[in-house]
């Protein structure tokens with residue numbers, strides 16, 4: 001009997017070494033949709049794959065096809081899922097009224113409405129079509145915008161487009177610079 005025959009006999013005698021549990025184990029991302037995105041944390045701009053299932057983000061990992069990070073993420077980027085799904089995520093805002101001495105808890109919608117109204121009022125009051133020499137500037141110097149690192153590149157694009165080209169705000173800055 002050749003080697004192949006002996007091996008076949010041997011395998012036939014040995015019980016299947018793979019347990020039912022092992023056979024049923026699969027990747028947590030099986031069946032999920034992978035969407036390419038960018039890590040929101042720093043200017044390196046590592047590419048991520050964001051896995052969604054049933055309209056929920058279930059995993060985020062490095063994108064192997066990215067020439068920047070080649071599938072890797074630093075510890076901060078690797079923890080991005082926590083940023084999205086953490087039960088500790090803050091969903092309200094703290095508001096202290098002008099001259100007030102205490103913080104109040106307010107809904108996010110209330111804050112967005114208030115910010116939009118104040119931006120409109122300030123822009124209307126401070127918009128300059130020309131500068132002191134009569135040159136067209138179409139700007140307001142009365143409003144500034146500072147973005148945080150958790151803004152992604154799509155959000156930064158929209159912020160820059162709306163605030164600079166749309167509203168004439170000059171001071172638009174972001175710490176992350178993706």
Ligand code: SF4
Pocket residue numbers: 039040041042043044045046069072073074075076077078
């Ligand atoms: S925080 Fe880390 S994973 Fe995210 S872009 Fe920077 S280096 Fe890459």
